[in-house]
Amino acid sequence: MNEVEIRKALDILKKENEIIEVRIIGDYTYSGYFKNIDNLIQAIKPYQNDNIYFTLNEIKEDCYSRSQSEKIVRSNKQTKTTSDTDISGRDYILIDIDPKRATGVSASDEEVTKARIVGNKVYAFLRDQGFTKPICAFSGNGIHLLYKVNLLNNEENRTLLERFLHTLDMLFSDEFADVDTTVFNAARITKLYGTFSRKGANTEDRPHRISRLISVPDSLEPLDRAYIQKVVDLYPKEEVKTWQNNYQGNNAFNLDEFISKHGINVIRKQPFKNGEKLIIDCCFDSNHKGDGAIFRLNNGAIGFKCFHNSCSHHNWESFRNHFEPNRFKNNQISYNRRLDNKPNVEYKPQIESEDKGKKFLTFPEIKDKDRSQIVSIPTGFTLLDDKIIGLNKGELTLVSGSNASGKSSMIKQLCLNAADKGFRIIEYSGELDPTRSKSWTVQQAAGRQFVEATKYANYFRVPQNISDKISEWLSDKWKVYNNLYGSNFEQLVADVEDTLSTETCDIFIVDNIMALDLSDISNDKYERQKLAVLRLKELAIKYNIHIILVAHPRKSVSFLRKDDVSGSADLTNAVENVLLVHRKNNDFVRRAGEFFGEDVASQYYKYGNIIEVAKNRDLGICDVLVGLYYEIESKRFLNDFTDNYCYGWQDSITEEEPQFGFPQFDYVMTEQEFFSEPTPSDQLPF
Numbered sequence: 146m147n148e149v150e151i152r153k154a155l156d157i158l159k160k161e162n163e164i165i166e167v168r169i170i171g172d173y174t175y176s177g178y179f180k181n182i183d184n185l186i187q188a189i190k191p192y193q194n195d196n197i198y199f200t201l202n203e204i205k206e207d208c209y210s211r212s213q214s215e216k217i218v219r220s221n222k223q224t225k226t227t228s229d230t231d232i233s234g235r236d237y238i239l240i241d242i243d244p245k246r247a248t249g250v251s252a253s254d255e256e257v258t259k260a261r262i263v264g265n266k267v268y269a270f271l272r273d274q275g276f277t278k279p280i281c282a283f284s285g286n287g288i289h290l291l292y293k294v295n296l297l298n299n300e301e302n303r304t305l306l307e308r309f310l311h312t313l314d315m316l317f318s319d320e321f322a323d324v325d326t327t328v329f330n331a332a333r334i335t336k337l338y339g340t341f342s343r344k345g346a347n348t349e350d351r352p353h354r355i356s357r358l359i360s361v362p363d364s365l366e367p368l369d370r371a372y373i374q375k376v377v378d379l380y381p382k383e384e385v386k387t388w389q390n391n392y393q394g395n396n397a398f399n400l401d402e403f404i405s406k407h408g409i410n411v412i413r414k415q416p417f418k419n420g421e422k423l424i425i426d427c428c429f430d431s432n433h434k435g436d437g438a439i440f441r442l443n444n445g446a447i448g449f450k451c452f453h454n455s456c457s458h459h460n461w462e463s464f465r466n467h468f469e470p471n472r473f474k475n476n477q478i479s480y481n482r483r484l485d486n487k488p489n490v491e492y493k494p495q496i497e498s499e500d501k502g503k504k505f506l507t508f509p510e511i512k513d514k515d516r517s518q519i520v521s522i523p524t525g526f527t528l529l530d531d532k533i534i535g536l537n538k539g540e541l542t543l544v545s546g547s548n549a550s551g552k553s554s555m556i557k558q559l560c561l562n563a564a565d566k567g568f569r570i571i572e573y574s575g576e577l578d579p580t581r582s583k584s585w586t587v588q589q590a591a592g593r594q595f596v597e598a599t600k601y602a603n604y605f606r607v608p609q610n611i612s613d614k615i616s617e618w619l620s621d622k623w624k625v626y627n628n629l630y631g632s633n634f635e636q637l638v639a640d641v642e643d644t645l646s647t648e649t650c651d652i653f654i655v656d657n658i659m660a661l662d663l664s665d666i667s668n669d670k671y672e673r674q675k676l677a678v679l680r681l682k683e684l685a686i687k688y689n690i691h692i693i694l695v696a697h698p699r700k701s702v703s704f705l706r707k708d709d710v711s712g713s714a715d716l717t718n719a720v721e722n723v724l725l726v727h728r729k730n731n732d733f734v735r736r737a738g739e740f741f742g743e744d745v746a747s748q749y750y751k752y753g754n755i756i757e758v759a760k761n762r763d764l765g766i767c768d769v770l771v772g773l774y775y776e777i778e779s780k781r782f783l784n785d786f787t788d789n790y791c792y793g794w795q796d797s798i799t800e801e802e803p804q805f806g807f808p809q810f811d812y813v814m815t816e817q818e819f820f821s822e823p824t825p826s827d828q829l830p831f
Contacts, residue, residue, distance in 0.1 A: 150339030164204040171195030177217040198334040232331035235296040241325040243287035250345035252286040259321035264288035275789030278362035285342020285356040295367040381448030427451040455793035525562025528771045546726030551754045564622040568651035573626040575660020593778035618794035657695035675715035704736035707759040723760035
């Protein structure tokens with residue numbers, strides 16, 4: 146055994162003077178309770194040919210008075226070892242990834258590599274879910290991920306962690322390695338790092354290896370329980386019995402018939418503990434070969450996931466709707482879209498023409514608008530999309546808010562969400578030069594998992610290698626206007642039209658109208674703004690794009706309203722949507738309560754920012770508030786504080802790039818190599 150490794154592991158994993166039970170399993174089982182690490186190491190030395198384990202979670206103080214206090218004793222019927230009720234609280238979640246092999250033997254090098262591959266997948270997935278950094282360890286045969294938590298030892302958390310491990314098993318266990326679903330109990334023992342794993346004969350092909358910690362984060366931050374629940378929520382649930390499925394639930398759906406009917410190619414089937422996984426090509430992106438999976442549980446529940454970040458938002462519902470888009474057609478309410486006539490800026494009355502039709506139409510002559518033909522760009526803000534569906538192409542949205550309310554952050558993230566779904570953006574900023582605009586966008590795309598803290602409070606930077614990957618990903622999705630060409634409105638529109646004549650664009654950001662030079666349009670300030678917004682409406686309709694226009698509000702002593710937008714009233718009258726961005730500060734708390742009433746306003750005090758839908762012409766929505774959390778590290782707005790959206794640039798990260806967070810270890814020694822002290826080989830990624 147390696148005394149230094151043992152001391153290091155216990156120093157990191159245990160608090161000072163904490164009780165540790167050592168469990169030794171060989172021909173017999175032995176147990177001992179220790180607070181003194183020197184005593185512990187001396188006591189286990191005679192048992193180096195056995196497998197030595199320790200309790201991971203904190204033990205109640207009473208257990209120290211048991212007969213094996215500060216010594217090792219052979220267990221018998223009278224010996225009390227640690228049970229789940231002896232644990233005072235849960236300190237760690239253990240994820241144990243073990244290669245599949247015959248029982249009672251050590252893993253081969255090839256099998257260890259298979260476990261490492263699954264370990265990297267689990268590590269990257271949980272990182273992208275927003276998990277804190279874990280302690281990474283090698284058990285001697287497989288991989289351990291230890292996440293620091295601070296959970297009560299109760300039945301609710303026991304069930305949560307059991308389901309968490311079953312979810313990881315469903316997602317990542319394959320024909321070569323399993324995620325162990327049995328290690329959820331509070332009194333779980335695990336390998337004492339620094340001791341050997343001894344299973345079967347110690348052979349060249351299947352050697353006994355020493356266990357050890359691989360990597361430890363600079364600080365062990367407890368993981369919030371909500372992140373664990375977020376992963377558990379991915380586990381398929383039985384379909385609720387409703388009239389839509391004739392109250393049959395999952396029994397009303399035949400998955401095999403569905404697969405056959407739609408020609409879905411099942412590459413292979415992989416069983417897991419509670420069902421089977423059907424590996425398929427992702428239907429949402431033809432480049433994602435073999436990266437999709439349908440999960441069929443033994444209870445009939447069904448799920449779907451694509452393991453590429455750009456498709457991570459798709460679930461079974463969206464997968465099924467992809468093949469059966471009209472399955473609820475007869476049960477849905479059809480909404481007719483209100484059509485706005487092109488603004489009449491001519492003074493001479495138009496003559497009725499054949500191509501335009503009659504000036505006044507009877508109802509039978511009016512053609513119904515099929516809502517399925519409207520392209521609505523999702524904002525990515527869940528509650529906002531629930532209310533307004535999205536931003537319709539061919540329309541304008543005006544965004545306003547007080548200084549530092551989050552307007553630019555909201556717009557940039559909205560556009561990042563759109564870019565991730567294949568929409569393209571042109572951005573004009575009269576306040577940010579292209580360099581600062583890029584830096585802001587890249588920081589949001591990186592997310593808090595890929596930014597670095599600096600010596601300045603609340604200032605975070607994106608490492609250059611990550612910035613390069615994001616820039617490459619956005620290269621055909623987002624263009625920023627070079628404001629060295631000035632801020633003249635006519636010049637900007639001409640340049641945008643020139644681009645739109647040869648390239649596809651879906652969103653045009655104008656930030657903001659007050660920064661534009663409108664002097665060529667009219668001598669009157671308000672007339673200039675009116676004509677400018679009408680010109681933008683023409684542009685949106687002509688090229689079928691959505692234009693986001695930023696306008697600052699006047700100084701106001703009351704709660705910000707639509708009428709407080711600075712400039713001509715035609716700004717808010719002409720656009721289809723008006724979104725007001727509020728920052729939750731003392732002014733918001735005081736004024737929102739006065740306007741909406743304290744019962745309503747107090748529901749939003751937990752958020753960092755609030756988007757108010759002050760106008761939505763399409764569905765007639767107004768005075769709707771959408772609360773969002775603000776994440777300082779990434780400048781992102783979050784639907785839920787556990788959100789950690791992964792944009793498509795992360796698909797380019799490989800396990801061979803340690804700078805992207807995959808833990809590293811230098812070498813795993815066999816027993817023979819340990820005693821002969823060889824020179825370590827090249828580094829291997831975990």
